[in-house]
Amino acid sequence: MGERPLTYRDYAAFARMSAEQIARDCEVQAFHASGPGGQGVNTADSAVRMRHVPTGIVVVSREERSQLRNRERCVEKILETCRRRARPPRPRKKTRVPVGQRRRRLEDKRARGKVKQLRRRVEGE
Numbered sequence: 030m031g032e033r034p035l036t037y038r039d040y041a042a043f044a045r046m047s048a049e050q051i052a053r054d055c056e057v058q059a060f061h062a063s064g065p066g067g068q069g070v071n072t073a074d075s076a077v078r079m080r081h082v083p084t085g086i087v088v089v090s091r092e093e094r095s096q097l098r099n100r101e102r103c104v105e106k107i108l109e110t111c112r113r114r115a116r117p118p119r120p121r122k123k124t125r126v127p128v129g130q131r132r133r134r135l136e137d138k139r140a141r142g143k144v145k146q147l148r149r150r151v152e153g154e
């Protein structure tokens with residue numbers, strides 16, 4: 030039996046949490062950052078991948094040279110994602126098919142029916 034999908038209200042609740050509360054619910058991995066930086070990048074596990082367990086949001090930060098600052102950036106990114114997902118969906122507006130469009134559809138349908146009718150075997154042959 031699967032969990033119910035999160036709604037914008039659930040994300041709003043997470044968006045109101047403090048950075049410390051969010052960080053407590055996260056799994057953290059540190060790894061070597063790729064890209065420019067030479068020895069500084071290759072020797073230290075300064076890049077951070079963080080997964081917020083309740084929401085499943087995964088973020089990566091490798092901007093800073095310090096692992097601590099990258100952890101802080103990850104928490105900020107998770108909070109930002111929660112804020113973005115917390116926006117309620119815009120209400121749908123019912124639309125009507127214009128009269129002209131409806132008429133064209135029916136004409137096309139009749140024409141198609143005629144084409145198919147002409148493919149049939151003629152009676153009396």
